[in-house]
Amino acid sequence: MTSLRPLLSSLAIVFTSLGCAPATAGFLEDSSASLELRNQYINRDFRQHDAPRSKAEEWAQGFIARFESGFTEGTLGFGLDARGALGVKLDSSRDRRGTGLLPFGPNSGEPVDDYSELGLTAKLRASHSVLRLGTLLPTLPVAHYNNTRLLPSTFHGGMLTSQELQGLELNLGRLTRANPRDSAGFDDIGYAGQTSDHFDFIGGTWSATPNLALSAYGAELDDIYRQHFAGLEHSLPLGENMSLASDLRWFHSRDTGAAKAGRIDNRNFNGILGLSVGPQRFSAGWQLQSGDSAFPYLSGGDPYVVNLVTFNTFTRPGEDSWQLRYDYDFASLGIPGLSFMTRYISGDGVRQGAVRNGREWERDSDLAYMVQSGPLRGFNIRLRNVTFRSGNGLPQDIDENRIVLGYSLALW
DSSP: OTTHHHHHHHHHHHHHHTTSOSBOHHHHHTOEEEEEEEEEEEEEEEOSTTOSSSEEEEEEEEEEEEEEOOOOBSSEEEEEEEEEEEEEEEEOOTTTOOSSSSOBOTTTOOBOSEEEEEEEEEEEEETTEEEEEEEEOOEETTEEBOOSSSSOOEEEEEEEEEOOSTTEEEEEEEEEEEEOTTOSSOEEOEETTEEOSOEEEEEEEEEEETTEEEEEEEEEETTTEEEEEEEEEEEEEEETTEEEEEEEEEEEEEEOTTOTTOOOEEEEEEEEEEEEETTEEEEEEEEEEESSSOOOOOTTBOOOOTTOOSSOOOOSTTOEEEEEEEEEEGGGGTOTTEEEEEEEEEEEEEEETTEEEEEEEEEEEEEEEEOOSSTTTTOEEEEEEEEEEEETTOOOOEEEEEEEEEEEEEOO
16 A cells, blocks of 8 residues: 555645645555455344345445545644545355345345445644545434445545544534435435435534533524434543443434424433443434424434434334343453353334334344454454334334444555
8 A cells, every 4th residue: 555655745846836735645555545344244124024135135345445634733623534444245146135234226126246436535634623524424313424334435525524622523514415325426415315405504512521522513404404413421430440321312302494204203201321331232222203203313323312223223103112121242252352241122102104102122132342452453343133022013023133244455
């Protein structure tokens, strides 16, 4: 990858020639580059008797190259981030597609052999504020990208992050396009099959103490929905090798403007409490919803709720749900890098179409290992088993197994 250095030097010289910065040393000296490899196999069996097909099964390899520059020196610092991604089909077919790993032809239904994308992000820094324009991967309560498949989803737009005041981070911006996780191209941003001109957001997080953070955001998807968020995260030490973590989230969502996705009326209060005792962690979560519609979130992204799990989000209209989770770190038994997780989520009260009291539940179990030393340090493998069942008018049952391999190599 040293062949990239002349190109990056040329980009830095361009910034200087524009008179935007007196020196370019930071652009290169503070830069980093990496290559991430993702290999995923998903086997999903549809268990309901009237399912149109018996299973979805795919295997694919992903490559994600990242470059992050530093900033040119001066009052205004300029930078550039680049991200190139390639997904390659290893095994799939028209009758086994649909796991979210690979896009497929809209007419033929045949999974593509490969797909690729390139994202560029220009950066401008002034004091402790950074403006980013181009490809974005937001991790905000009102806009959160999806990173659970071969390639992550991305958005296009502009975002300003300011940390001028100690302990306070402010974010504001506009997103205009979305690239889903199994697509090589951008679509208009939207929700529920309806597109919008733009999505605006503003808000931030205040770290009141080292153990307490408070967040508030407002957002609007033009002519579709408006959303408000408030959140609290707190960590409470309880003694040696013991602590209690709290994560509380509240959303209020309503339709706005032309209401292109129909009436939206949703209030969602969700949270999770986690008790860590040595190598073990016991967690309990819940989601309480009211209103006449499902919880809205950007197409191509993920909802910022604690019961977002492997297969389901438990955000249907009227649905209340709870979760129990257990984690164990085998480092205490002399096997660092090995971990286990299992969780059970149950939801009921779904009001959707003709369904008046739909019920559903999901159980996930993970066994994961990351190599701790040697030439393969950082290589990780995850085995996941998923069971999902529904009833009272919600006709979907699946059994699923996943094998996920990952490795990230720092190039400089």
